[in-house]
Every structure is written in structure tokens, then in C-alpha cells.
Amino acid sequence: MADAYDPLGQDKSLDRDCKTLSRHVLEQLNSFSPDAQDLSALMNRIALAAKLISRRLSQSGLVEGVLGFTGDVNVQGEEVKRMDLYANQVFISVFKQSGLVCRLASEEMEKPYYIPENCPIGRYTLLYDPIDGSSNIDINLNIGSIFSIRQQEGMDEDNSASDLLQNGRKQIAAGYILYGPSTMLVYTIGTGVHAFTLDPSLGEFILSHENITVPEIGPVYSVNEGNFWQWSESIRDYIRYVHRHEGYTARYSGALVGDFHRILFQGGVFLYPGTIKKPEGKLRLLYETAPLAFLIEQAGGRASTGTEEILDAVPEKLHARTPVIIGSKENVALVESFIAERKRQEAEEALAAK
Ligand code: P6P
Numbered sequence: 001m002a003d004a005y006d007p008l009g010q011d012k013s014l015d016r017d018c019k020t021l022s023r024h025v026l027e028q029l030n031s032f033s034p035d036a037q038d039l040s041a042l043m044n045r046i047a048l049a050a051k052l053i054s055r056r057l058s059q060s061g062l063v064e065g066v067l068g069f070t071g072d073v074n075v076q077g078e079e080v081k082r083m084d085l086y087a088n089q090v091f092i093s094v095f096k097q098s099g100l101v102c103r104l105a106s107e108e109m110e111k112p113y114y115i116p117e118n119c120p121i122g123r124y125t126l127l128y129d130p131i132d133g134s135s136n137i138d139i140n141l142n143i144g145s146i147f148s149i150r151q152q153e154g155m156d157e158d159n160s161a162s163d164l165l166q167n168g169r170k171q172i173a174a175g176y177i178l179y180g181p182s183t184m185l186v187y188t189i190g191t192g193v194h195a196f197t198l199d200p201s202l203g204e205f206i207l208s209h210e211n212i213t214v215p216e217i218g219p220v221y222s223v224n225e226g227n228f229w230q231w232s233e234s235i236r237d238y239i240r241y242v243h244r245h246e247g248y249t250a251r252y253s254g255a256l257v258g259d260f261h262r263i264l265f266q267g268g269v270f271l272y273p274g275t276i277k278k279p280e281g282k283l284r285l286l287y288e289t290a291p292l293a294f295l296i297e298q299a300g301g302r303a304s305t306g307t308e309e310i311l312d313a314v315p316e317k318l319h320a321r322t323p324v325i326i327g328s329k330e331n332v333a334l335v336e337s338f339i340a341e342r343k344r345q346e347a348e349e350a351l352a353a354k
Contacts, residue, residue, distance in 0.1 A: 019207035021047050021185065021196050028191040038100055039149075039173065039189065042124060045094045045101075046147055047196075047205050050177040050185055052090045053131070053145060054198060056083070057179050060137065067138055075110040075319060076284075083137050084108055087130035087145060101126045102152055105164060105318060107287060112161045112318070124172070125152045125164065127287040132176075133255025142180040144257020148291040149173040161318060168290035168311035175295065176257045184208070186261070188298040193264070214301040217330035218267020219249050222259045230275035234306075234342035238335050256283065260292055260326065264299060269331035273306065274323045281323035285315045289324045302332040306339050 025040040026032060060066040065082060072080045088108040095101040096115055102122035105112040107129045115122070126149055133143040149172045153163040175187030183198040185205050193212040196205035221242050228236060242248040251268075253259050259270050274281050283289050293303030293310035303310040303326040313322050325335045 017199070017202065017204070017206055021205050024194060024196075024207055025189065028189055038124075041098070042100045042149065043173065043187065045098060047185060049090045049094045050145065050183060050205070051198065051203065052094070053087050053177070054179055054183040056086060057137070057143075061140065074108050076107065080108065081131070081134045081137060084131050084134050091126065091128055091130055095126065098122065100124055103161065104128070105161060105286065106130060107284060107319070111159055123152050125150045127164070129284070129287045132257050132288065133253070136253070136255045141253060141255065142178060142258040143255050144179060145177045146257060146288055146291050147175055148287055148294070164286060164318060165315050167314050168293055171290065171294050174291035176260070176291070178257050178261050180258065186212070186264070186295065188295050190298065193295050193299045212264060212299050214264050214296060214299040214328055215267030216328055218263065218328045219247055220251050220263060220266055220268025221248055221331070222250070222252050222263060222268065222270040223272070224252055224254070225250070227275050230277060231273055232342070234339040235271070235273045237338040237342065241338070256288060263327040264296070267328045267331070269325060269327035269335060271325045271335060272323065273325070278321065280321040283321060283324050285310070285313055285320045285322045286318065289322050289326070292326060296326050300329070301327055302329050304332055304336060306336065
């Protein structure tokens with residue numbers, strides 16, 4: 001049994017417990033510059049938000065007023081759950097008096113929210129889905145929060161936040177929190193993908209997985225097959241293919257963060273294609289598919305709308321949606337091959353019809 005103590009007499013498990021998120025960011029940036037310190041502090045505040053939300057969720061079955069609906073409908077036209085509102089407010093509150101984040105854009109808010117005391121010093125914008133998969137809350141299944149950090153470029157006097165309507169390669173950091181059997185925070189600042197697990201006894205997120213890479217190919221396909229009737233023929237062709245070939249397994253929880261997390265670790269593909277009711281798909285670009293696309297590319301995978309890389313997509317509005325095909329390179333390419341084949345057939349038919 002290797003000695004748990006190194007020659008310097010330091011307990012190795014102590015060093016592991018000191019690998020906190022804020023320290024990791026500074027190590028990844030290999031810098032103690034003011035910008036590095038700002039990003040480290042910013043990630044630490046996100047960790048605080050995660051702990052507050054995780055604590056609330058752990059009480060949800062026991063404390064009045066945590067579960068259920070508020071009776072309101074959000075900008076997406078979706079019924080708002082109490083937990084959505086609470087989590088949305090948590091992210092705002094943790095950045096007050098921070099001098100870091102001037103503006104927050106959330107799935108739950110039609111317009112960005114400004115924290116006056118942080119503007120214009122705070123050069124960062126936080127884009128987030130405070131609770132993703134909230135339909136799972138009432139049945140105690142996993143849910144998540146998704147975040148993306150961008151530089152605030154210019155002061156939008158009319159609160160149009162037009163500087164946010166740029167592609168996903170403008171992201172400085174991105175990640176998610178998975179509220180599952182344990183609470184995990186997974187993030188990237190462009191130097192790989194790293195996961196931290198909350199140690200409730202410490203109240204700290206501790207590094208648990210460093211430099212995560214998604215397998216080149218995987219068995220999982222994750223999609224809501226109840227939408228089969230609404231899909232294009234190319235997506236139907238893909239589903240027919242995986243139904244008829246060995247080596248595939250369907251996994252779908254109805255909560256994007258958990259389904260993505262499985263793909264990140266086990267390989268495969270998650271897809272939410274366009275449908276008759278939602279031709280652009282259901283998932284939002286700026287605070288759902290773009291952050292996850294940043295992560296998957298950093299982990300060696302891919303994210304496509306079916307016609308372009310998600311990270312190249314430019315939104316026309318804050319709450320723009322995109323179709324999404326995301327996961328292992330080979331699995332994403334297989335889905336795209338059915339899209340390309342249909343396009344080829346349609347072009348041939350059009351030519352023949354002339
Ligand atoms: P559907 C949850 O409402 C969500 O935004 C994602 O977390 C999830 O992947 C998707 O919608 C599920 O949508 O149409 O399959 O219920």
C-alpha cells in the first residue's frame with residue numbers, strides 16, 4: 001500500500017481537497033493576472049449558485065413552497081415552476097456586489113438584467129438556463145443549470161444586448177451543474193473540460209475528473225422518439241438505421257444536462273431536431289446549445305445544427321433556438337450523413353423533374 005504521505009509529509013488527500021474550482025481556473029490559465037483572478041472569482045460565484053440551488057433541491061420534498069408552479073408563463077411560453085424563479089434569482093444574487101458581471105441573460109427573463117453597481121466595471125455577461133429540465137423536479141429526477149460567459153462588448157444604451165448576437169466562439173467560459181445523486185459542476189475555459197463534485201461536508205466543489213474526453217464513437221442515441229411523426233425524412237432515416245443495427249442503445253431522460261453528461265462520459269449522440277411545431281428545434285442557442293457545443297468541442301466531440309457547426313451559428317435574437325446534434329464525432333457524422341443523403345436525393349429529383 002503506497003504511503004499516503006509524500007516525502008514532504010503532506011497528506012495526498014489533503015492536496016486533492018484543496019483542488020478547488022477557483023484554484024483550478026488559475027492553474028489552467030497559468031496566471032495570477034487581474035483577468036485570471038476575475039475569471040477565477042466568477043467561477044467561484046457560479047459554484048456558490050450551484051450550492052444554493054443544490055441545497056434547495058435537497059429540501060424540495062420537505063419544505064413548503066419549493067415545488068409546483070408559480071402560475072406564470074415565461075418568455076418561452078412555458079409554465080414557470082417555483083424552482084425556475086428561485087434559481088434564476090440565485091444567479092442574480094450571487095453576482096451582486098461582485099464587480100464582475102454587469103449583465104445577465106436568462107431563459108427566464110425576456111430582456112437581460114443589469115446589476116447597476118457592477119456596470120460598467122464588470123466586463124462579463126452571464127447567459128444561463130437556471131434550471132434545465134424542470135419537468136423532472138417534481139419526480140425527483142436529475143436536472144441541471146447551464147451557463148455561458150461572454151465579454152460585454154460596448155454599452156447597449158437601449159438594452160438591446162446586440163453584442164450578444166454573435167457566434168459561440170466568442171464564449172470565454174461555459175459549463176453546467178448536474179443535480180444528480182451527487183452535484184457536479186463541469187466547465188471549460190478553453191483549456192479542456194473538467195468536472196468538480198460537491199463535497200457537502202466541506203461545502204466545496206472538489207476536482208473529480210480532469211481533461212475529460214468524449215469517446216470517438218459510442219452506443220447511446222438520445223432523442224425523444226415521440227416526435228418521430230414531426231421529423232424530416234433524413235432524421236427518420238437515421239432512427240430507422242439505429243433501429244436495425246446492433247450496437248445502439250436509447251437513453252432519454254427529458255433533461256438535457258443529464259442526457260448530455262451521459263454522452264460526454266460514455267459517447268454517443270444527443271439530438272433535438274427541428275419538428276413541425278418547432279422547425280428550429282426546442283433548445284436555445286445562447287444559453288443551452290452553444291455552451292454545450294463549447295464543452296463537447298473541448299472534449300474532442302462535435303456539435304452541429306445539421307447544416308453548420310453550432311459554434312458558428314449566429315442568433316438573430318436573444319432567445320433564438322437551433323436544432324442540435326451533439327456528441328461523439330463519428331455518431332454526429334452518421335446523423336449528418338443521412339441529412340446529406342436526403343439533400344442529394346432531393347437535388348437529383350429536382351434535376352430529373354426539369
Ligand atoms: P421534450 C426540458 O424542458 C428541455 O428544455 C431539455 O432539458 C430537454 O432536453 C428537452 O426540453 C426535452 O424536450 O420535447 O423531449 O420533452
